[in-house]
Amino acid sequence: MKFFGETHINFASFRNRAFIISGVLIVAGLVSLAIKGGPDLSIDFMGGTLVQVSFKEAVPVGEVRDVVERAGFEGSHIQNFGGPNDYLITIEKLEEAGRASANLMDALETVAPGLNWRVVEERELAPDASEHFEGGNLVIVEADSLPELGGLESAVKAAGVGIITAAAETETRIAFRLPFLGIEAKAAEQLKAALVAAFPGQEVSFERTETVGPKVGEELQNRTWAAIIISLFGILIYITWRFEFKFAIGAILALIHDVVITLGIFSLLDKEISMVVVAAFLTIVGYSLNDTIVVFDRIRENFGLRRRESYENMINISINESLSRTVITSLTTLIVVLFLFFMGGEVIHDFAFALLIGVVVGTYSSIFVASPVLIEWQNRIAGRLKKQKK
Amino acid sequence: MSRGLRFKVIITLVVLLGSLYFLIPTIRIATMSPEERARRSVEDVEGYDRLMKQAIKLGLDLSGGMYLALEVDDSKLKDSEKIDVVDRAREIIVNRVDQFGVAEPIVQREGQKRIIVQLPGLQDPDRARRLIGQTAMLEWRLIRQQQELAAVLNKMDRILRGIPADSLVETADLETEIGVVPDTAAVADVAAAPSLDTLLTGSPVETPSMNVPLQTVDRDKPFTSLITSVYRDWLLVAEGDIPAVRRLLASPEAADAIPGDSRFIWYDEWINIPEGGRGKFLFLVSTEEGVSGKNLVNASTSPNPSSPTQLIVNFRFNRRGAREFSRFTGENTGRFTAIILDGKIRSYPIIRVKIPDGQGYIEGNFTDAEARDLSIILRAGALPVDLNVVEERTVGPSLGADSIRMGVRAAIFGLVLVVLFMLVYYKISGGIASLALLFNLIILCGLLAYLGAALTLPGIAGIILTIGMAIDANVLIFERIREELRKAKTIRSAVDAGYDRAFTTILDANLTTLITAVVLWQFGTGAIKGFATTLSIGIIASMFTALVFSRMIFDLWTRSGRVKKLSI
Numbered sequence: 032m033k034f035f036g037e038t039h040i041n042f043a044s045f046r047n048r049a050f051i052i053s054g055v056l057i058v059a060g061l062v063s064l065a066i067k068g069g070p071d072l073s074i075d076f077m078g079g080t081l082v083q084v085s086f087k088e089a090v091p092v093g094e095v096r097d098v099v100e101r102a103g104f105e106g107s108h109i110q111n112f113g114g115p116n117d118y119l120i121t122i123e124k125l126e127e128a129g130r131a132s133a134n135l136m137d138a139l140e141t142v143a144p145g146l147n148w149r150v151v152e153e154r155e156l157a158p159d160a161s162e163h164f165e166g167g168n169l170v171i172v173e174a175d176s177l178p179e180l181g182g183l184e185s186a187v188k189a190a191g192v193g194i195i196t197a198a199a200e201t202e203t204r205i206a207f208r209l210p211f212l213g214i215e216a217k218a219a220e221q222l223k224a225a226l227v228a229a230f231p232g233q234e235v236s237f238e239r240t241e242t243v244g245p246k247v248g249e250e251l252q253n254r255t256w257a258a259i260i261i262s263l264f265g266i267l268i269y270i271t272w273r274f275e276f277k278f279a280i281g282a283i284l285a286l287i288h289d290v291v292i293t294l295g296i297f298s299l300l301d302k303e304i305s306m307v308v309v310a311a312f313l314t315i316v317g318y319s320l321n322d323t324i325v326v327f328d329r330i331r332e333n334f335g336l337r338r339r340e341s342y343e344n345m346i347n348i349s350i351n352e353s354l355s356r357t358v359i360t361s362l363t364t365l366i367v368v369l370f371l372f373f374m375g376g377e378v379i380h381d382f383a384f385a386l387l388i389g390v391v392v393g394t395y396s397s398i399f400v401a402s403p404v405l406i407e408w409q410n411r412i413a414g415r416l417k418k419q420k421k
Numbered sequence: 422m423s424r425g426l427r428f429k430v431i432i433t434l435v436v437l438l439g440s441l442y443f444l445i446p447t448i449r450i451a452t453m454s455p456e457e458r459a460r461r462s463v464e465d466v467e468g469y470d471r472l473m474k475q476a477i478k479l480g481l482d483l484s485g486g487m488y489l490a491l492e493v494d495d496s497k498l499k500d501s502e503k504i505d506v507v508d509r510a511r512e513i514i515v516n517r518v519d520q521f522g523v524a525e526p527i528v529q530r531e532g533q534k535r536i537i538v539q540l541p542g543l544q545d546p547d548r549a550r551r552l553i554g555q556t557a558m559l560e561w562r563l564i565r566q567q568q569e570l571a572a573v574l575n576k577m578d579r580i581l582r583g584i585p586a587d588s589l590v591e592t593a594d595l596e597t598e599i600g601v602v603p604d605t606a607a608v609a610d611v612a613a614a615p616s617l618d619t620l621l622t623g624s625p626v627e628t629p630s631m632n633v634p635l636q637t638v639d640r641d642k643p644f645t646s647l648i649t650s651v652y653r654d655w656l657l658v659a660e661g662d663i664p665a666v667r668r669l670l671a672s673p674e675a676a677d678a679i680p681g682d683s684r685f686i687w688y689d690e691w692i693n694i695p696e697g698g699r700g701k702f703l704f705l706v707s708t709e710e711g712v713s714g715k716n717l718v719n720a721s722t723s724p725n726p727s728s729p730t731q732l733i734v735n736f737r738f739n740r741r742g743a744r745e746f747s748r749f750t751g752e753n754t755g756r757f758t759a760i761i762l763d764g765k766i767r768s769y770p771i772i773r774v775k776i777p778d779g780q781g782y783i784e785g786n787f788t789d790a791e792a793r794d795l796s797i798i799l800r801a802g803a804l805p806v807d808l809n810v811v812e813e814r815t816v817g818p819s820l821g822a823d824s825i826r827m828g829v830r831a832a833i834f835g836l837v838l839v840v841l842f843m844l845v846y847y848k849i850s851g852g853i854a855s856l857a858l859l860f861n862l863i864i865l866c867g868l869l870a871y872l873g874a875a876l877t878l879p880g881i882a883g884i885i886l887t888i889g890m891a892i893d894a895n896v897l898i899f900e901r902i903r904e905e906l907r908k909a910k911t912i913r914s915a916v917d918a919g920y921d922r923a924f925t926t927i928l929d930a931n932l933t934t935l936i937t938a939v940v941l942w943q944f945g946t947g948a949i950k951g952f953a954t955t956l957s958i959g960i961i962a963s964m965f966t967a968l969v970f971s972r973m974i975f976d977l978w979t980r981s982g983r984v985k986k987l988s989i
Contacts, residue, residue: 032846083820145668176673182684195494195809238820240546244811247490251946258944265936273929307879310949313941314886314956317934321890324933325897328926356893356900363842363896364889367835371885374834376827378482378820379882386886 035355042350043343046403053288053400060295067298073121073305076252078245080122080219084226087234089115095226102225104218113377117238122218132170134192135207139172142186146174151204171206180205255309262313266320274327277408282323285393285401289319293388302381311382315389318364322357322397329353330402342409346402354398361394426980429973436965437860440867446475447870473524477870479541480877480951483825485818486523486541487549491808493534510808511536514553535811546815553808559714559799561749564654564757564769565683565705573705576678577644581669644669649700654757655769656703659694663701684708686759688766704766706759711749716742720799722792725784732792734783736799743779751775760799768795828881836862836888843892847899849988853974854895857966861891864962865955877951887959893930894967898923899989912987916975920968927967931960 064070074081084095095118096109108121132153139148152171177183177199184197195208219240227235263283270279290312297304329349337345368390372383450458450472461469481488491514495506511530518526518538527539543549565573647662647669658666669675670685679685688702720736738746750772760768760783770783787795840858843851865884869876902919910918935957942953978984 032848142667143671144664145671176676178671179684236817236819237815238817239815241814242810242812247812254944258940261944262937262940265940266933269933269936306946306949307952310879310941310945310952313937314952317937317956318890320933320937321893321930324930325926328929332922352904353900356896359846359896359900360890360893363839363892364886366838366842367832367885367889370831370835370838371882374827374831375882375885376824378824379828379878382879382882386882 033355034358038351038354040351040354041347042398043347043403043406045399046406049399049403053292053396056292057288057295060292060298063295063298070294070298070304071301072252073303073308074241074243074248075306076248076255076304078243078248080222080243081239081241082120082219082222082237083112083117083239084120084223085117085236085238086230087116090118090230090233091115092118094229095120098225098229099222101229102222104222117377120222122222132168132172135170135172135187135209138187138192139174139183143174143178143183146176146178148172148174168209169206170209171200171204173204175203177203177205251306255306258313262316266316270324270327274331277405278327278330280408281401281404282320282327284404285323285396286316286319288396288400289315289389289392292392293385296388297385302384305381307379307382308385311385311389314386315393318389319393319396322360322393323401325356326350326353326397326402330405342413343406346406350398350402357394357398361390364390426973426976429969429976433970433973436864440863443475443867443870444863446472447477447866450476470524474873475870477866478525478873478875479821479825480875480880481539481541481814481821482816482878483821483876483881484541485544485816485821486539487543487546487816488812488814489538489540489549489553489810490531490812491536491538491553492811493536494809495534507534507536514538514808518553536808542818544818546813550810550813559717560710560761561712561714561746562709562759562761563707563711563753564759565707566654566756567651569683570651570654570656570705573679573683574645574648577669577675578642580674580678581643581672648703649694652702655705657692657694657700658703659698659700660691661698666703679705682708686761686766688769702769704759704769706761706766711753711758712738712742712745714799716745717799718742720796722789722796723782731784732787732789734787734792734796734799736781736783736796738779740779743777746779746781747775747777750781751777760795824878825881828878828885832881832885832888835885839888839892843895847989850899850902850975853971853978854892854899856974857895857971858888858891860970861887861959861962861966864965865958868958868962869955872954874954875951876955879949880951880955883952883955883959887955887963890934891959891963891966894923894927894963895971897926897930898967898971902987902989906987906989912979912984913982915987916979920972920975924968927964931964935960 092109092111092115099107099109099120104120104122108119110119110121111117112119132150136148136150139146149172150170151173152169154169180197180199183205184194187197188194192209196206197208198206200206219242223237223240263286266286267279267283270282293312293315294304297308302308326349329352330346333340333345333349333352337348340348365387368383368386371379372387375383453461458469491510493507493510507530511528514536515526515528518528518540523540523542525541527537529537531537538553540549644666647658647666649657649659649662651657670679683705686704686706688704690701691699692702694700716739718737718739720734722732722734725731725733754772754775757769757771759766760770768783768785770785783795836858840851840855843854845851847854862884865887874880898919901923902915905915905918905922906912908915938953938957938960942950942957945953979987
């Protein structure tokens with residue numbers, strides 16, 4: 032069986048149209064990203080809390096939202112997860128000082144009641160305040176008299192409020208430094224308790240609970256950037272070594288093209304970028320590259336064989352010659368990615384979605400972006416060389 | 422058979438048999454029924470453990486369990502103490518984690534100050550967080566005796582008498598402890614413990630009949646009247662009175678009544694009051710450290726010799742600690758001590774005799790879990806640092822099971838469709854490519870088992886992706902062979918040329934993908950590492966199966982020269 036005989040499609044002549052299509056997709060994505068202030072990063076990168084709850088019987092999203100908001104988590108993101116029985120609740124924005132001091136005051140009233148505790152000052156502390164500090168809140172409290180500080184600190188800790196340091200400021204004042212995460216973990220517990228209480232006749236189970244500190248998230252962001260930059264560099268060096276520098280440029284531009292378009296589509300569809308989605312992006316990089324290299328390889332080979340052909344023609348011939356392989360590989364990959372997308376389950380859904388876009392865009396870019404870049408590069412340099420000769 | 426071909430056959434057989442060998446434990450476990458698994462895990466513990474270790478492990482997202490990232494806060498330590506603090510903390514966490522009874526816990530150092538803890542299958546994250554994350558500041562302190570206690574109570578009453586009664590007994594609803602189940606916490610009515618030499622008896626040995634009842638409400642005794650009863654050296658406060666007592670103890674007046682060398686500390690557990698209801702013990706404890714837990718070297722549980730259904734907690738001090746402990750027990754024989762961890766009383770044994778060698782045990786009405794937790798707490802005494810949780814992920818078991826089921830189903834459907842497509846498009850050659858794909862999966866799983874890498878959900882996705890992409894090398898080769906055949910070459914030379922020409926393409930295409938996979942492995946955490954692992958192995962395996970295995974089949978097939986038309 033054969034899909035293609037010998038094809039003679041003039042891909043090179045499509046390149047201006049292709050540049051326009053790509054341009055439109057990229058600009059649309061970038062505009063969406065600009066409007067939304069960057070990609071919608073998940074708690075993996077931003078820090079925060081995620082709770083996946085599963086009800087035995089279906090519950091409308093409005094009811095879940097009511098419960099969550101009544102529990103004091105306004106502005107949290109509630110998302111249907113597969114069906115009306117499962118929800119993903121994300122408290123993305125880290126709790127402000129208000130919740131920190133509320134928890135602290137509760138604990139103080141319990142372990143040392145009757146001292147008229149009051150909050151004097153509260154503010155957020157940046158994660159880099161000192162090297163061992165993962166970010167948190169400063170809460171200064173005042174009381175009529177202070178109990179012994181060491182005992183108070185351990186009692187408050189025992190009551191479930193994380194404390195980084197507690198220092199006496201004056202005779203009646205203590206400055207507490209509270210970690211974000213203690214609050215977050217507590218918030219997750221409060222949220223769970225509220226959900227269980229709100230649906231008494233229901234079986235409520237919690238499939239996933241994730242809490243990420245802001246410093247951890249920030250580090251992961253840095254590591255992800257490092258991973259992306261290092262792999263791009265590795266590819267640049269490898270292709271320059273095996274081919275030529277302009278091939279490397281073509282390949283890298285195609286990769287950036289693919290990832291920016293996928294990122295843009297994620298932004299347009301309001302999908303979140305989690306660590307797993309980033310892994311999908313890097314897979315797209317690998318896949319698209321694979322595709323691009325196969326075409327490049329043909330071009331390299333034809334360089335030696337068809338010296339008399341024009342550059343543009345040669346690239347056209349090479350794309351045509353590897354066309355059936357490109358299509359078949361894309362097809363087999365698409366088959367499994369489609370199964371992953373439709374049957375892989377909700378947790379892997381966004382990952383599969385990124386791959387789906389990536390496979391389509393990656394195949395397109397290796398034909399319509401990477402190789403045309405070579406032509407443009409060649410034309411410009413050839414043009415410049417001609418000028419120099421004159 | 423030419424030398425090259427024979428070499429390929431041998432290599433292929435070695436790889437195939439090796440992969441299958443590594444897969445045996447996984448297959449055996451996968452084919453066991455749950456009952457069989459349960460039976461073997463009891464009857465043949467070592468053998469079963471070894472089998473589990475050699476089988477493909479599941480990541481936390483698939484097995485369910487808890488992931489914790491802890492940061493060591495050494496800001497309170499001297500420089501000299503900071504040197505190996507993370508490693509020591511890790512050791513102690515390993516020690517604590519072993520007690521959870523989860524299979525294959527992982528505790529690893531990450532970077533400068535972090536420790537990653539993975540507890541597959543753990544379903545009580547609260548308990549884990551409490552046990553792992555707490556600062557272990559362990560000490561033994563003396564519990565003040567009845568006469569001293571009585572003096573403080575009298576003084577409290579005297580001082581507090583001047584204050585209007587209603588302002589004191591106003592019991593605002595401050596009692597907010599949640600999650601304490603009263604009927605599991607009863608320890609007060611303990612049968613008298615046997616007295617053995619070198620024995621510390623935990624929990625009260627006194628029978629409730631020895632109570633001194635103090636139930637008459639007396640305006641002249643604003644503090645004492647709130648006390649339900651006095652056990653030997655401590656107080657019992659009924660639930661309803663606890664907030665008022667807390668309030669009184671925190672008042673500035675109380676500070677005058679309580680001597681500077683003593684402090685009131687509550688016992689955490691609820692106690693059933695014989696007359697009905699429940700309450701909490703309140704101890705007057707010395708503020709002076711009797712013995713530091715820092716010198717404790719070991720603690721363990723063993724069956725109580727005199728009552729084998731119960732556990733006792735054994736402990737041992739190092740030489741310095743033994744000296745301290747010998748002096749402490751010698752000076753205070755017959756008195757109660759409080760074992761305090763982080764300001765909380767965890768046990769209050771009586772000292773029966775002087776313990777000269779630093780080895781003793783604590784006996785009490787423990788449940789097995791309580792005894793084990795106490796021994797863990799004792800051992801943790803040497804950990805001097807704060808551990809802050811910076812990341813925490815818990816996955817329920819059903820989510821993981823669902824993920825596996827769906828992942829495997831998606832993989833099988835994808836595989837079947839890809840194979841069908843290849844058979845239709847490339848006929849017999851497509852069949853060879855499908856065999857290569859199957860071989861690829863066997864190598865992939867075998868290597869996963871051999872490397873002990875955990876299979877995660879993204880890892881399964883990596884395998885599925887490999888199914889799609891592994892076909893690529895074969896497609897490249899087949900298309901080349903078809904091209905060569907169009908040039909009217911012989912079958913043999915077309916196959917040879919096809920493989921030779923496709924070789925560099927396959928190499929370049931796969932190596933560049935491998936670059937991203939390796940970088941991903943280097944920088945990714947947890948689940949992502951699993952993805953990078955399966956993808957990398959998949960790439961290498963697919964190069965092997967395409968260039969060696971499927972080539973070998975082609976060579977064997979076309980060697981005779983009898984094949985007139987290549988089915989491709």
